[in-house]
Amino acid sequence: MQKFNSLKSIPAYLLIVNIDTDMIIPKQFLKTIKRTGLGKNLFFEMRYDDNGKEIEDFILNTEPYRNSKILIAGKNFGCGSSREHAPWALLDFGITCVISSSYADIFYSNCFKNGILPIILEEKKIKELLEYSKRKEEISIDLEGEKIIYGNNELKFNIDPFKKKCLLEGLDDIALSLEKSKKITSFEKYLKDKKPWIFND
Amino acid sequence: MPFTLYDKIWNEHLVHKQDDGTALLFVDRHLIHEVTSPQAFEGLRNSSRKVRQPKLTLAVVDHNVPTTDRSKGIDDEDSRIQIETLDKNCKEFGIQLFGVKDKRQGIVHIVGPEQGFTQPGTVIVCGDSHTATHGAFGSLAFGIGTSEVEHVLATQTLVQKKAKNFRINVNGKLAVGVTSKDVVLQIIGQIGTAGGTGYVIEYAGSLIIDLSVEQRMTICNMTIEGGARAGLIAPDEKIFNYLKDRPMSPKNDNWNKAVNYWSTLKTDSDAEFDKEISLTAEDIVPMVTWGTSPQDVVSIEGKVPNPENETDIDRKNSIERSLKYMGLEPNVAVKNIKIDTVFIGSCTNGRIEDLREAAQILKDKKKAPHVRAMVVPGSGLVKEQAEQEGLDKIFINSGFEWREPGCSMCLAMNADKLKPQERCASTSNRNFEGRQGRGGRTHLVSPGMAAAAAIAGNLDDVRKYQN
Ligand code: SF4
Numbered sequence: 001m002q003k004f005n006s007l008k009s010i011p012a013y014l015l016i017v018n019i020d021t022d023m024i025i026p027k028q029f030l031k032t033i034k035r036t037g038l039g040k041n042l043f044f045e046m047r048y049d050d051n052g053k054e055i056e057d058f059i060l061n062t063e064p065y066r067n068s069k070i071l072i073a074g075k076n077f078g079c080g081s082s083r084e085h086a087p088w089a090l091l092d093f094g095i096t097c098v099i100s101s102s103y104a105d106i107f108y109s110n111c112f113k114n115g116i117l118p119i120i121l122e123e124k125k126i127k128e129l130l131e132y133s134k135r136k137e138e139i140s141i142d143l144e145g146e147k148i149i150y151g152n153n154e155l156k157f158n159i160d161p162f163k164k165k166c167l168l169e170g171l172d173d174i175a176l177s178l179e180k181s182k183k184i185t186s187f188e189k190y191l192k193d194k195k196p197w198i199f200n201d
Numbered sequence: 202m203p204f205t206l207y208d209k210i211w212n213e214h215l216v217h218k219q220d221d222g223t224a225l226l227f228v229d230r231h232l233i234h235e236v237t238s239p240q241a242f243e244g245l246r247n248s249s250r251k252v253r254q255p256k257l258t259l260a261v262v263d264h265n266v267p268t269t270d271r272s273k274g275i276d277d278e279d280s281r282i283q284i285e286t287l288d289k290n291c292k293e294f295g296i297q298l299f300g301v302k303d304k305r306q307g308i309v310h311i312v313g314p315e316q317g318f319t320q321p322g323t324v325i326v327c328g329d330s331h332t333a334t335h336g337a338f339g340s341l342a343f344g345i346g347t348s349e350v351e352h353v354l355a356t357q358t359l360v361q362k363k364a365k366n367f368r369i370n371v372n373g374k375l376a377v378g379v380t381s382k383d384v385v386l387q388i389i390g391q392i393g394t395a396g397g398t399g400y401v402i403e404y405a406g407s408l409i410i411d412l413s414v415e416q417r418m419t420i421c422n423m424t425i426e427g428g429a430r431a432g433l434i435a436p437d438e439k440i441f442n443y444l445k446d447r448p449m450s451p452k453n454d455n456w457n458k459a460v461n462y463w464s465t466l467k468t469d470s471d472a473e474f475d476k477e478i479s480l481t482a483e484d485i486v487p488m489v490t491w492g493t494s495p496q497d498v499v500s501i502e503g504k505v506p507n508p509e510n511e512t513d514i515d516r517k518n519s520i521e522r523s524l525k526y527m528g529l530e531p532n533v534a535v536k537n538i539k540i541d542t543v544f545i546g547s548c549t550n551g552r553i554e555d556l557r558e559a560a561q562i563l564k565d566k567k568k569a570p571h572v573r574a575m576v577v578p579g580s581g582l583v584k585e586q587a588e589q590e591g592l593d594k595i596f597i598n599s600g601f602e603w604r605e606p607g608c609s610m611c612l613a614m615n616a617d618k619l620k621p622q623e624r625c626a627s628t629s630n631r632n633f634e635g636r637q638g639r640g641g642r643t644h645l646v647s648p649g650m651a652a653a654a655a656i657a658g659n660l661d662d663v664r665k666y667q668n
Pocket residue numbers: 263264308309310329331547548549607608611612629630
């Protein structure tokens with residue numbers, strides 16, 4: 001996984017609430033067996049018209065937001081399906097940080113597995129940030145220091161320390177869990193003994 | 202210390218507690234399908250890892266399969282590649298697969314219970330959000346992403362943070378024509394799509410106990426639409442009877458041991474919940490959704506809301522957006538909404554009892570001439586059972602198409618789709634924009650309500666059509 005360092009970008013914003021994973025990446029693009037190449041179809045239905053032409057006033061179709069690496073979004077972002085294609089599409093487009101007041105559970109955890117930082121901020125602070133963003137100026141994300149820097153201001157955010165560490169170091173979850181292999185083996189022994197039906201023995 | 206059912210299952214699966222408050226949880230049952238697994242297998246191969254417990258994983262194809270005759274193969278190339286990839290991966294890693302031609306093939310959340318793979322007290326995961334369905338058996342069942350699928354394949358565990366406890370009590374009896382689908386729509390309408398975020402919901406109360414196993418699955422299935430991690434119901438005799446003699450259920454001596462254990466799976470009477478609400482079954486009427494979120498519910502006697510009556514600005518905007526997408530005017534009686542399509546199926550309502558409920562309404566009646574209607578049984582075995590009972594004849598005589606099993610128009614990944622602006626009464630679980638096809642408009646309803654809508658040609662009250 002790509003390490004998450006500090007990030008600087010002009011943030012794009014999509015202030016719709018309950019943006020679901022079907023909106024982020026519609027199902028016709030789930031027929032892939034790869035993780036890459038989904039960026040061009042990110043927010044497909046809002047981004048293109050029936051003839052596949054870009055819809056002019058959709059924010060990610062306008063300058064400078066085509067190159068945004070940060071997305072500010074309405075609450076309950078990423079609700080709906082468990083598809084990891086949603087973070088893959090964001091990542092492939094170039095977005096590595098989302099800012100919202102809340103996220104759906106599975107989407108939130110999927111972000112971390114892909115080096116995307118989902119920041120949770122109170123609505124009030126999001127409004128502040130948004131006002132600033134309309135100036136089309138860069139903001140910075142400092143994950144180490146858990147703050148967003150815009151102009152001469154700072155906004156603090158909180159993040160689970162373990163998740164932060166994984167992002168900063170680009171750690172592979174599976175390797176970490178495999179270090180506990182012995183514990184897993186002894187758990188399996190206990191299961192075989194106490195609940196033999198689990199293994200259908 | 203008193204524990205909830207969720208606490209108990211959680212504690213029983215702790216492999217390791219980590220310093221940061223997360224835990225490594227053992228996974229007893231892993232279900233996979235063609236859409237969310239290819240990248241997980243690719244990851245395993247890239248890092249030369251094996252599947253730790255191939256026998257604890259079961260694979261099916263469902264999301265992408267055509268529901269028309271597939272004996273001659275699958276035309277759509279991308280779908281075919283995904284399906285072939287699953288086949289290849291299962292062979293390479295030694296996982297049992299119910300492929301397209303297997304009679305046991307069907308929607309993953311219907312196949313698991315049907316085979317007895319789903320069992321009380323287990324942790325069940327699947328790369329699909331509706332995994333919550335299996336909670337009806339008193340298992341902790343939840344959806345995961347593809348990276349987590351890979352994690353489970355490689356380690357048979359998952360890193361999880363414990364959720365909070367939320368209990369929803371439903372007491373009383375349902376009126377004729379009201380089903381568990383209406384109950385869960387009512388619940389989501391009440392708590393909202395984020396109302397359950399951060400919680401595991403336990404459903405309890407006299408109504409829940411009265412419900413059949415299949416009706417319980419419908420409720421747990423839609424728990425995810427309320428944002429909760431999982432939904433569960435304490436297992437009882439009904440569950441044990443349902444599981445007895447299923448192909449993958451415990452056998453012989455193991456059966457007795459299992460039932461002994463399963464019988465202990467209950468929330469302690471003095472356990473505390475972080476949140477609790479109660480509903481009265483008698484107050485619940487047939488429900489429909491009017492908008493593009495499962496929380497946009499209204500009773501069949503109700504009206505489409507008026508955004509002007511909303512004080513919350515976010516809510517007002519979202520109602521306006523939904524109404525525009527749905528092509529609806531404020532204040533219209535929902536009964537007057539004309540429909541083009543009826544879809545009966547999905548992991549919410551594609552089981553035998555659902556088909557019986559719809560067939561009961563449709564018997565000796567015809568669908569309205571302008572309506573296109575289809576039934577997609579949840580699995581090959583559901584289809585077979587329905588045909589033995591003659592339900593297929595009832596549907597066909599009413600003018601429905603009788604299809605092969607799969608997810609079908611629940612998410613429109615195969616050829617079964619709505620056209621732009623087409624309006625559908627659907628027994629599935631999501632009415633998101635574009636869910637059933639780009640520009641398509643979905644109204645979520647129970648199977649009986651879907652049948653009533655097919656006959657009337659508009660959304661209608663199932664209680665008028667009781668045979
Ligand atoms: S029927 Fe629908 S909700 Fe259920 S697993 Fe298939 S696509 Fe998902």
